[in-house]
Amino acid sequence: MSLKEDISRILGPEKVSGAPDVLATHAGDKWYASVLPEAVVFPESTEDVSLLLRYASSMNIPVTARGGGVGYVGGCVPVRGGISLSLERMNRILEISPEDGVAVVEPGVITADLQREARALGWFYPPDPASRKECSIGGNIATNAGGPRCLKYGVTRAYVLGLTVVLASGEVVECGGRTHKNKTGFDIGDLFIGSEGMLGIITRAVLRLIPHPEAFGALSAGFPQFPLAAAAVQRILNSGHLPSALEITDSFTLRAARNYLGDSALPSGCRGHLIVEVDGRRPAVREELDSLCTLLEECGATGILRADTEAEAEAIWQLRREFSYSLKATGMTKLNEDIVIPRSRLVALVEFCEALNRETGLDIACFGHSGDGNIHTNIMVDDYANPEKKALADACVDRLFHWVLAHGGAITGEHGIGLAKAKWFRKAVGEGAYHLHELVKSALDPKNLLNPGKMGLP
Amino acid sequence: MSLKEDISRILGPEKVSGAPDVLATHAGDKWYASVLPEAVVFPESTEDVSLLLRYASSMNIPVTARGGGVGYVGGCVPVRGGISLSLERMNRILEISPEDGVAVVEPGVITADLQREARALGWFYPPDPASRKECSIGGNIATNAGGPRCLKYGVTRAYVLGLTVVLASGEVVECGGRTHKNKTGFDIGDLFIGSEGMLGIITRAVLRLIPHPEAFGALSAGFPQFPLAAAAVQRILNSGHLPSALEITDSFTLRAARNYLGDSALPSGCRGHLIVEVDGRRPAVREELDSLCTLLEECGATGILRADTEAEAEAIWQLRREFSYSLKATGMTKLNEDIVIPRSRLVALVEFCEALNRETGLDIACFGHSGDGNIHTNIMVDDYANPEKKALADACVDRLFHWVLAHGGAITGEHGIGLAKAKWFRKAVGEGAYHLHELVKSALDPKNLLNPGKMGLP
Numbered sequence: 001m002s003l004k005e006d007i008s009r010i011l012g013p014e015k016v017s018g019a020p021d022v023l024a025t026h027a028g029d030k031w032y033a034s035v036l037p038e039a040v041v042f043p044e045s046t047e048d049v050s051l052l053l054r055y056a057s058s059m060n061i062p063v064t065a066r067g068g069g070v071g072y073v074g075g076c077v078p079v080r081g082g083i084s085l086s087l088e089r090m091n092r093i094l095e096i097s098p099e100d101g102v103a104v105v106e107p108g109v110i111t112a113d114l115q116r117e118a119r120a121l122g123w124f125y126p127p128d129p130a131s132r133k134e135c136s137i138g139g140n141i142a143t144n145a146g147g148p149r150c151l152k153y154g155v156t157r158a159y160v161l162g163l164t165v166v167l168a169s170g171e172v173v174e175c176g177g178r179t180h181k182n183k184t185g186f187d188i189g190d191l192f193i194g195s196e197g198m199l200g201i202i203t204r205a206v207l208r209l210i211p212h213p214e215a216f217g218a219l220s221a222g223f224p225q226f227p228l229a230a231a232a233v234q235r236i237l238n239s240g241h242l243p244s245a246l247e248i249t250d251s252f253t254l255r256a257a258r259n260y261l262g263d264s265a266l267p268s269g270c271r272g273h274l275i276v277e278v279d280g281r282r283p284a285v286r287e288e289l290d291s292l293c294t295l296l297e298e299c300g301a302t303g304i305l306r307a308d309t310e311a312e313a314e315a316i317w318q319l320r321r322e323f324s325y326s327l328k329a330t331g332m333t334k335l336n337e338d339i340v341i342p343r344s345r346l347v348a349l350v351e352f353c354e355a356l357n358r359e360t361g362l363d364i365a366c367f368g369h370s371g372d373g374n375i376h377t378n379i380m381v382d383d384y385a386n387p388e389k390k391a392l393a394d395a396c397v398d399r400l401f402h403w404v405l406a407h408g409g410a411i412t413g414e415h416g417i418g419l420a421k422a423k424w425f426r427k428a429v430g431e432g433a434y435h436l437h438e439l440v441k442s443a444l445d446p447k448n449l450l451n452p453g454k455m456g457l458p
Numbered sequence: 459m460s461l462k463e464d465i466s467r468i469l470g471p472e473k474v475s476g477a478p479d480v481l482a483t484h485a486g487d488k489w490y491a492s493v494l495p496e497a498v499v500f501p502e503s504t505e506d507v508s509l510l511l512r513y514a515s516s517m518n519i520p521v522t523a524r525g526g527g528v529g530y531v532g533g534c535v536p537v538r539g540g541i542s543l544s545l546e547r548m549n550r551i552l553e554i555s556p557e558d559g560v561a562v563v564e565p566g567v568i569t570a571d572l573q574r575e576a577r578a579l580g581w582f583y584p585p586d587p588a589s590r591k592e593c594s595i596g597g598n599i600a601t602n603a604g605g606p607r608c609l610k611y612g613v614t615r616a617y618v619l620g621l622t623v624v625l626a627s628g629e630v631v632e633c634g635g636r637t638h639k640n641k642t643g644f645d646i647g648d649l650f651i652g653s654e655g656m657l658g659i660i661t662r663a664v665l666r667l668i669p670h671p672e673a674f675g676a677l678s679a680g681f682p683q684f685p686l687a688a689a690a691v692q693r694i695l696n697s698g699h700l701p702s703a704l705e706i707t708d709s710f711t712l713r714a715a716r717n718y719l720g721d722s723a724l725p726s727g728c729r730g731h732l733i734v735e736v737d738g739r740r741p742a743v744r745e746e747l748d749s750l751c752t753l754l755e756e757c758g759a760t761g762i763l764r765a766d767t768e769a770e771a772e773a774i775w776q777l778r779r780e781f782s783y784s785l786k787a788t789g790m791t792k793l794n795e796d797i798v799i800p801r802s803r804l805v806a807l808v809e810f811c812e813a814l815n816r817e818t819g820l821d822i823a824c825f826g827h828s829g830d831g832n833i834h835t836n837i838m839v840d841d842y843a844n845p846e847k848k849a850l851a852d853a854c855v856d857r858l859f860h861w862v863l864a865h866g867g868a869i870t871g872e873h874g875i876g877l878a879k880a881k882w883f884r885k886a887v888g889e890g891a892y893h894l895h896e897l898v899k900s901a902l903d904p905k906n907l908l909n910p911g912k913m914g915l916p
Contacts, residue, residue, distance in 0.1 A: 097802070098692075099801060100801050100802050100831075102800070122698060144641055151638075155639060157645065157648075167894075171890060172890060173888075173890030173891055173893070179830075179831055179832075179867055179871065180609075180830035181604055181613060181827075181830050181831075181868070181871035181872065182798060182871060183601065183602055183604075183796075183868070183871055183872055184868050184875060185652075185875055185887050185891065186656075187648055187649070187651055187652045187653075188891055190649070190651075191644065191645065191648070191649060191894075193648075194641060195644050195645075198644075210700055211696070211700050212698060213698065234556075238556055238580060239669070240580060240669045240670060240671065240672045241669060242668055281745060281749070284739060287742065288742070340638070340640060342555075342557075343557060343558050343638070344557035372559075373558075373637055373639075410635060410639070411642060412641045414639065417643055425642070428642050430632050432629060432630060432631030433631055433632060433643065436625075436649075436902075437644055440646065440649075440898070440901060443897045443898060443900070443901035455643055
């Protein structure tokens with residue numbers, strides 16, 4: 001009997017597919033790697049997931065969970081075939097409770113949908129990955145997703161209170177719960193946050209909500225040199241401001257933006273750029289923008305745009321998105337590495353990338369979350385299909401990662417390891433932590449069936 | 459050769475003691491249980507800890523780590539004898555870097571010392587357990603310590619970026635690092651946060667600092683009935699305020715406070731009390747206090763005290779501390795249970811405790827962190843040495859915990875499980891999570907040598 005027939009018998013025929021087009025859409029994510037699963041399963045409940053894993057475990061069939069499928073590191077590519085486990089049908093917001101400050105959701109809920117529903121009640125779910133209109137809460141938890149506002153509000157991990165998890169064996173485990181604090185034992189649920197589907201399948205989450213800020217405001221500021229923008233980041237934080245976002249852009253990206261948007265979109269001669277967003281009560285936001293304007297001028301900013309309302313701030317965020325589009329508009333392949341460095345190394349990173357550019361001829365665009373040092377470093381390749389160009393670009397990524405690790409940084413702040421960064425993983429975490437990963441993985445998934453072949457683990 | 463002689467040979471004689479008075483002071487914490495260790499060891503480096511654990515592991519000797527020794531659940535009682543591992547000599551703040559937004563500390567650093575040093579540079583380490591002048595960062599991490607300001611700022615876990623950990627085998631593992639985001643693999647360092655010394659020994663931590671708020675302000679408000687105070691909590695959070703603290707006190711505690719402090723200390727007829735603290739930029743704090751004053755009046759508050767400066771706010775916090783002292787001043791034993799409930803259950807909890815009081819005759823005082831539902835519930839016993847009284851009080855704790863679990867709560871929000879709550883642990887976390895604890899514990903500490911006999915694990 002075939003895999004599909006087995007699963008059909010266990011869960012019902014409407015919950016499994018072996019159709020070529022369905023297999024194809026479940027073969028990969030936004031990274032280039034692609035491997036067809038043997039079957040795609042669409043569970044509708046925790047019990048479905050448990051039954052499926054019980055079966056897969058007894059038959060030694062790999063199971064690769066899949067959320068929105070919009071990852072950047074091939075995390076949901078079923079590299080060893082078997083089952084692609086799509087959580088897309090488990091997409092209900094089960095409850096939003098302002099009284100308890102929680103939302104209870106299934107993993108397939110789209111992040112932006114939860115944010116919209118919570119906001120309608122005056123409540124806030126802060127994590128804001130760029131893909132929030134497409135990505136799912138389950139995927140966000142599995143990758144511990146971040147975003148610009150994590151500077152003030154922390155990453156996904158700070159908002160997970162409880163998880164229902166199905167282990168590889170099919171055993172269902174409740175971790176944490178509905179309370180905002182819980183010191184009952186180890187932080188066992190945390191193990192699944194950021195585990196990239198390799199330790200268990202999340203089928204339900206209790207998330208912490210906070211009161212929605214009354215107002216948002218933002219500033220956009222150009223600088224004649226990138227180091228002045230980086231110095232302004234330090235100055236802002238050293239002056240007691242904790243912005244909700246603090247985004248920096250380097251001169252290469254600004255050049256591409258000027259080509260794409262026209263000269264008038266940016267202050268002339270601007271070779272560094274900052275977006276500072278603040279939130280809070282309305283009068284507080286106004287006062288803080290006054291103070292930040294003065295401070296940015298003292299730091300050498302030119303062409304400051306001020307957004308006193310959320311709608312105006314949205315125009316500034318749109319400019320930030322255009323930076324990304326303008327890199328795409330170059331027509332080049334963009335190797336988007338989401339490295340993190342200690343914040344004091346911002347200028348050193350950009351100088352290193354400029355030197356790498358002079359040496360290799362490859363353009364490198366740096367922009368991102370300067371407050372927490374999480375800089376999206378894009379190596380631009382004009383013909384990645386050309387093996388020579390590919391080798392050059394890959395060597396360039398290698399050198400970038402070595403530099404980052406040598407300077408106290410991390411090779412990924414948001415995207416995760418998956419397949420794309422697997423070959424660097426062991427060096428990046430060190431022998432001790434690598435060994436711990438092995439210990440934990442084999443304790444929880446002794447047959448190595450959950451998303452096997454990722455992170456450079458066996 | 460004796461244990462002490464062995465260790466003396468490995469680490470040097472000045473780092474180990476078998477003196478009766480030293481053994482005695484390392485036999486317990488603030489809970490009543492007490493077991494003498496065979497030796498107390500005072501390592502001065504990660505290498506010392508590694509050498510010691512290598513030796514202990516080869517000889518199957520239990521090792522119980524100890525921070526400030528001010529826990530409430532017997533967490534550092536060496537119940538199976540062996541070694542008490544005091545981290546008190548590893549008490550250096552190695553670095554405070556505003557540029558990177560981090561502090562690097564040894565585990566024996568006293569929490570308040572770190573806060574003071576960071577503040578002198580304009581930076582903030584928010585976790586604020588009541589014992590912060592005595593407790594250590596290592597202990598805070600091992601128990602994932604909280605405090606009033608965790609409502610806005612999150613518990614200790616939100617501030618740990620990197621850990622150096624020595625495993626039971628003596629292996630040294632570096633987890634995370636100096637960056638504010640890191641998605642390199644599983645959240646492996648998180649496993650040690652809240653692990654109560656049962657999975658590894660923390661010998662160094664990189665902590666996240668944030669810009670220190672410019673100003674603090676606070677309100678103290680009485681209410682004629684407790685439910686009005688609880689309703690005000692909901693109203694505040696539903697109006698877009700996220701106070702840095704939101705503390706509630708019930709009528710029993712207020713009665714004790716009036717007896718202790720005199721009638722004038724509290725508004726007359728006050729049977730519920732709130733402290734609301736806000737922080738931020740100076741004008742923002744003023745405006746928010748204006749708004750909160752109006753809101754509290756609408757909620758039926760009487761005798762509102764307003765503190766516009768941090769010094770004035772300190773006087774309000776002093777009142778909060780007096781609540782605690784006035785319970786102690788009753789001369790009764792105070793079984794302080796730090797239960798957590800979903801925030802909507804505040805009134806139900808107090809009504810349950812009032813019913814329990816009518817039935818058992820035992821006074822029960824509830825006060826604490828109402829914003830996150832973490833209410834310190836104190837069962838007052840006039841003669842705990844009397845076996846009948848003890849049995850009555852213990853049965854009362856049992857009923858409280860059953861009620862809390864039946865209403866979606868947790869039996870501990872800050873203190874942890876240790877010995878004191880071990881007998882409830884399995885029921886409190888459920889079979890699935892209990893099994894996960896066993897899996898993780900035996901993967902990381904296969905000989906069960908690190909703080910054995912705690913949490914109801916074997």
